[in-house]
Amino acid sequence: MSLAEAPMERRSDIGAEMRVVGRAARSAARRLSRATTVEKNKALAAMAASIRESADVILAENALDLAAAREAKLAGSFLDRLTLTPERIEAMAKGIEEIAALQDPVGAVLAAWDRPNGLHIERVRTPLGVIGVIYESRPNVTADAGALCLKAGNAAILRGGSDSFRSSSAIHACLVAGLKAAALPEEAIQFVPTRDRAAVGLMLTGLEGNIDVIVPRGGKSLVARVQMEARVPVFAHLEGINHVYIDREADLEMAKSIVVNAKMRRTGVCGAAETLLVDARVADRFLKPLIEALQQAGCRVRGDERSRNVVPGVTPAVESDWSTEYLDAIIAVKVVDGVKDAIDHIERYGSHHTDAIVTNDKRTAQRFMAEVDSAIVLHNASTQFADGGEFGMGAEIGIATGRMHARGPVGVEQLTSFKYRVTGNGQIRP
Amino acid sequence: MSLAEAPMERRSDIGAEMRVVGRAARSAARRLSRATTVEKNKALAAMAASIRESADVILAENALDLAAAREAKLAGSFLDRLTLTPERIEAMAKGIEEIAALQDPVGAVLAAWDRPNGLHIERVRTPLGVIGVIYESRPNVTADAGALCLKAGNAAILRGGSDSFRSSSAIHACLVAGLKAAALPEEAIQFVPTRDRAAVGLMLTGLEGNIDVIVPRGGKSLVARVQMEARVPVFAHLEGINHVYIDREADLEMAKSIVVNAKMRRTGVCGAAETLLVDARVADRFLKPLIEALQQAGCRVRGDERSRNVVPGVTPAVESDWSTEYLDAIIAVKVVDGVKDAIDHIERYGSHHTDAIVTNDKRTAQRFMAEVDSAIVLHNASTQFADGGEFGMGAEIGIATGRMHARGPVGVEQLTSFKYRVTGNGQIRP
Numbered sequence: 001m002s003l004a005e006a007p008m009e010r011r012s013d014i015g016a017e018m019r020v021v022g023r024a025a026r027s028a029a030r031r032l033s034r035a036t037t038v039e040k041n042k043a044l045a046a047m048a049a050s051i052r053e054s055a056d057v058i059l060a061e062n063a064l065d066l067a068a069a070r071e072a073k074l075a076g077s078f079l080d081r082l083t084l085t086p087e088r089i090e091a092m093a094k095g096i097e098e099i100a101a102l103q104d105p106v107g108a109v110l111a112a113w114d115r116p117n118g119l120h121i122e123r124v125r126t127p128l129g130v131i132g133v134i135y136e137s138r139p140n141v142t143a144d145a146g147a148l149c150l151k152a153g154n155a156a157i158l159r160g161g162s163d164s165f166r167s168s169s170a171i172h173a174c175l176v177a178g179l180k181a182a183a184l185p186e187e188a189i190q191f192v193p194t195r196d197r198a199a200v201g202l203m204l205t206g207l208e209g210n211i212d213v214i215v216p217r218g219g220k221s222l223v224a225r226v227q228m229e230a231r232v233p234v235f236a237h238l239e240g241i242n243h244v245y246i247d248r249e250a251d252l253e254m255a256k257s258i259v260v261n262a263k264m265r266r267t268g269v270c271g272a273a274e275t276l277l278v279d280a281r282v283a284d285r286f287l288k289p290l291i292e293a294l295q296q297a298g299c300r301v302r303g304d305e306r307s308r309n310v311v312p313g314v315t316p317a318v319e320s321d322w323s324t325e326y327l328d329a330i331i332a333v334k335v336v337d338g339v340k341d342a343i344d345h346i347e348r349y350g351s352h353h354t355d356a357i358v359t360n361d362k363r364t365a366q367r368f369m370a371e372v373d374s375a376i377v378l379h380n381a382s383t384q385f386a387d388g389g390e391f392g393m394g395a396e397i398g399i400a401t402g403r404m405h406a407r408g409p410v411g412v413e414q415l416t417s418f419k420y421r422v423t424g425n426g427q428i429r430p
Numbered sequence: 431m432s433l434a435e436a437p438m439e440r441r442s443d444i445g446a447e448m449r450v451v452g453r454a455a456r457s458a459a460r461r462l463s464r465a466t467t468v469e470k471n472k473a474l475a476a477m478a479a480s481i482r483e484s485a486d487v488i489l490a491e492n493a494l495d496l497a498a499a500r501e502a503k504l505a506g507s508f509l510d511r512l513t514l515t516p517e518r519i520e521a522m523a524k525g526i527e528e529i530a531a532l533q534d535p536v537g538a539v540l541a542a543w544d545r546p547n548g549l550h551i552e553r554v555r556t557p558l559g560v561i562g563v564i565y566e567s568r569p570n571v572t573a574d575a576g577a578l579c580l581k582a583g584n585a586a587i588l589r590g591g592s593d594s595f596r597s598s599s600a601i602h603a604c605l606v607a608g609l610k611a612a613a614l615p616e617e618a619i620q621f622v623p624t625r626d627r628a629a630v631g632l633m634l635t636g637l638e639g640n641i642d643v644i645v646p647r648g649g650k651s652l653v654a655r656v657q658m659e660a661r662v663p664v665f666a667h668l669e670g671i672n673h674v675y676i677d678r679e680a681d682l683e684m685a686k687s688i689v690v691n692a693k694m695r696r697t698g699v700c701g702a703a704e705t706l707l708v709d710a711r712v713a714d715r716f717l718k719p720l721i722e723a724l725q726q727a728g729c730r731v732r733g734d735e736r737s738r739n740v741v742p743g744v745t746p747a748v749e750s751d752w753s754t755e756y757l758d759a760i761i762a763v764k765v766v767d768g769v770k771d772a773i774d775h776i777e778r779y780g781s782h783h784t785d786a787i788v789t790n791d792k793r794t795a796q797r798f799m800a801e802v803d804s805a806i807v808l809h810n811a812s813t814q815f816a817d818g819g820e821f822g823m824g825a826e827i828g829i830a831t832g833r834m835h836a837r838g839p840v841g842v843e844q845l846t847s848f849k850y851r852v853t854g855n856g857q858i859r860p
Contacts, residue, residue: 030777030801030803033800033801033803034797034800034801113822115820115821115822119811119815119820121821121822126803126833128833128834129803129833212833212834213834233663233834251856254856257856257858258856258858261858261859262858265858265859347460365853367464369851370463370464371460371463371464373460373463373556373559373849374849375849375850376849376850376852377849377850377851377852378852378853378854379851379852379853379854380853380854380855380856380857381549381852381853381854381856381857381858382857382858382859384858384859385549385852385857385859390545390549390859391545391551391850392543392545392551403556403558403559403642403847404558404642404643404663404834404835404847405834405835407847407848407849407850408849408850417833417834417837418837419803419804419805419806419807419837419838420805420806420807420821420837420838421799421807421809422806422807422808422809422811422815423795423808423809423810423811424808424809424810424811425810426681426684426687426688426810426811427810427811427812427815428687428688428691428692428695428811428812428814429691429695429812429814429815429820
């Protein structure tokens with residue numbers, strides 16, 4: 001990972017260089033704050049076109065990154081994320097066009113009211129300002145993140161994993177071409193011009209107040225470091241330790257299909273379920289078919305003592321299983337005494353990401369959804385719906401599990417702030 | 431100030447004590463998250479009643495605080511803020527009743543939509559969790575802050591200035607009585623049980639993740655320390671360096687009354703104007719009457735060179751004047767070349783709090799309100815309207831100048847978060 005490796009080059013004064021980046025971003029952000037929807041969409045369309053036209057260049061740069069990565073004996077999964085293909089490049093271009101098609105959040109009047117003294121007050125959506133995005137060696141994030149920030153009227157400072165430095169630089173050049181085509185400042189989307197990992201530490205300080213929020217995109221270690229060191233707000237989620245609770249009033253067939261989908265559709269996504277909780281009242285009837293369905297889908301099961309009493313032969317779960325994000329075909333199973341016990345378990349071991357209840361009892365579902373303090377709570381649906389696209393928000397930059405500002409899928413609307421606009425005709429305060 | 435003084439007592443293990451406070455707050459917050467409007471309002475009404483009944487006790491404790499403060503030779507303004515009277519106690523009780531009368535923000539559905547697959551998605555307002563309030567020796571803040579946090583379904587950890595320890599403790603006892611009367615957990619509003627200033631540092635660490643946001647209420651030094659040391663999000667504003675810009679298209683009479691009101695109605699509030707910017711095009715006609723109106727109202731004026739060329743005899747302004755929050759009957763005056771120059775000055779020296787333009791040109795006003803990146807921008811109205819009550823939001827805990835989560839007046843709605851509630855009938859993701 002970019003943050004763990006030794007820098008491949010050293011700039012004479014990276015601090016001065018990053019300060020320049022920060023100031024340029026701030027002044028670009030001011031221009032963007034009054035950019036029209038037409039201007040922003042023109043830039044996005046030109047970015048997509050430029051990415052398509054430059055496919056060969058991007059692939060050539062990517063080949064150089066890949067060669068270096070292979071030489072460095074990096075893991076296969078790492079190489080896969082780093083690899084670009086004509087299809088992946090087309091997907092990047094399409095992704096930018098989809099972002100262009102989203103409604104412009106900036107300028108939307110969120111609320112408006114009149115005061116007895118005649119003052120008219122409006123709460124208006126504004127850009128956040130300058131967003132620092134720190135990600136690993138996934139070149140496509142350069143395009144997604146840059147386009148999302150622009151759509152919301154924000155300037156972006158992108159710092160990608162240094163193993164994708166050439167690929168990301170080539171993609172960034174296309175974003176800049178798009179900005180130029182719309183006569184928007186090139187500094188609206190900057191790519192940190194060095195592999196020096198000191199740049200990350202500098203971004204986390206906020207660059208003299210010129211970065212308003214940091215968005216880390218990547219694995220646990222990256223997000224954890226960012227959350228620990230950042231001196232500016234962070235939109236991040238550490239992990240998705242998500243639960244599916246099967247209540248006594250659940251329909252068994254629905255429970256089976258939801259649990260298998262929540263765990264196995266894709267095991268590597270943050271919305272994947274990691275723990276299955278089953279109401280003791282139905283453990284005798286439900287546990288065996290649920291566990292068999294999971295096993296038939298290729299999932300390994302670890303059970304607590306009570307579940308192993310019902311389904312012998314299941315591998316014993318240990319304490320650490322309840323707080324592990326497997327991101328793999330493994331699930332921990334626990335028998336709980338009703339919804340209250342399920343909520344207690346989730347609040348103790350969960351990560352406030354996404355949790356689901358399966359039940360036909362509306363009041364039990366309401367209690368679960370009210371008391372489980374997670375960004376997303378679902379009733380009779382799979383946790384794998386935890387996704388900005390599935391929510392109809394369009395592209396997302398990630399899913400936030402904090403309670404501040406952005407929570408859940410972070411799309412263009414979540415990348416904005418607001419201000420109060422007050423119009424009068426000479427009012428003074430008595 | 432509480433943060434600057436030496437501790438008057440030392441607990442054996444304040445760390446352990448504060449950890450207990452944090453855990454108790456978190457569990458109280460969970461109970462509050464499902465407290466009904468009726469329960470919360472019952473508690474608030476009982477708090478107000480208890481404060482009225484306990485007026486004598488509160489005054490007696492306050493007298494002890496005052497005696498100690500006088501002995502410590504604390505300043506008169508400090509003593510005034512510390513002093514309680516029957517009127518101030520009645521105002522506290524009334525304030526709590528006004529908060530009870532506010533609409534309950536929790537549970538409000540902020541948005542709701544259906545997906546093609548039949549999923550019903552709701553964005554629902556939730557409490558933030560546990561709010562740490564750090565304030566100086568103003569006993570009334572104990573009542574305001576505790577009541578506001580409760581109305582929004584949050585647990586509160588209150589740490590008041592140690593010179594008001596007895597007064598605040600007595601007020602806090604009334605809040606607890608109110609919680610009991612409504613059968614809500616007493617730990618929902620905790621008052622840090624020690625004068626030891628180490629408690630503040632511990633709160634800024636978040637107490638093992640048991641404080642979700644810190645709200646500092648007090649002077650610059652307190653807010654600055656909190657912003658610098660806090661490891662959890664902070665709702666704060668450092669200062670209100672607010673501007674009034676008089677445009678070439680302004681009406682002179684309106685300009686005079688707005689400038690005098692913005693500066694002089696109350697000079698000690700954060701919404702007070704500190705700098706007057708006048709369009710060069712009208713400087714010859716407007717500057718003299720504007721400055722005379724201010725001087726007649728008892729305001730001292732410091733002018734830049736261009737304004738002193740028009741109105742000789744004005745004290746020269748120095749560079750530091752443009753970034754000084756006087757909170758006093760002093761104003762800095764500068765001649766600028768139109769709205770763009772005014773915006774540039776505000777962005778360079780302002781504090782993103784509250785800024786106003788006086789003009790009859792709608793397009794100039796729109797540009798000013800779009801490009802001035804402040805929490806509150808006004809057109810033809812006084813900056814002194816920067817107040818939650820004047821906005822119709824009811825009581826506020828302060829005015830935030832950051833762009834994250836809360837901006838502008840921080841009332842009950844701004845003390846909430848949200849979650850996504852997804853309801854299905856067995857949907858799984860393909």
